[in-house]
Amino acid sequence: MLWDVSQWIDQYYYVLLACFTIAGLFWFRHKKVFIIALLLTALIAPTAKQVFAEDRPCVGLGTCPVSEGFPSVHAASAMVFAFAAIGSTAFPFFMIVALVIGGSRVAFGVHTVPQVIAGFALGALIYCVVWSMAYKLKDEEVAVRHGLMD
């Protein structure tokens, strides 16, 4: 069953990402922080893969993705959703989804556990950096003008 779930998540990942992003824009407390963090994660995580250049556990197998393994981009973006859901009743859902997505990447054989946890750590760091900046700047003109903490 875990394999089936993992395969389903892998097949429909971008659909899930789009649906959750739209849901988040209704649900999350700090929408702009969430979008900025998600975009930064989409930029930084693949770059980090190039820098660390660590192989996936499935390297050499036909179904293995061509990109490197460290860190997991899926895990990083899932953790951004979980952090963005803090302060809402949707948090348990997004936290569980993040853990399931991370676990599915390991079950599917495309990442090791350390690669997934590194992805979680990166997503968490990026969200917290953006959140921290928006919070510290919230009385500054730029934050007020752009409603960063909205």
Added chain:
Amino acid sequence: MSAFETKRQAAHMAFGALLVGIGVLFGENALVAFLFACLVGGLALLNWHRLGGRNKLVNGILDSFERRFIEFPGKGALMYVVGALFLVTFSQNLQFALAMICALAFGDGFATIIGVRGMHPLAWNKSKSAEGLAAFIVASVASASLFVPFNTALFFSVILAVVEAIDFPVDDNLLIPAVAVLLKLGVGVPA
């Protein structure tokens, strides 16, 4: 500095010492597992508290160590765990990660305790003092050099002290680990 702030810094350093102890005694995997459990468990507890849930333990900890009138009680502790987890997973070298946790815990902790009593404000940031900067370097070098060579500890401590003393709009518990990892990637770990 108030007794409350001194207590906060002591807790900051104590948690850092706990992380170092786990890393030394049980290894990298145990430290990562502990930090990840703290992250998930801490997030769940803090979110529940934020939604109105009340628990004597959580309330007691927040009342003892969290500043008043803060948007998200427990944010500082959360940032600390996130920063430490990032440091350990992305350093890919346990000794270096433990050294930087020492910089984060003891360097930042002593910089705050000593710095508020400083009489010589920094030219680039009047809210920080030269005494605090020096305290960061001394405490960080003294503790980090238990895990990395003295020259490495000194190099990273000086850079991180300067970065910490600049008024970036980012929490120090995130900034110090991020800069440490980027510096390690950029220059390697000098002998």
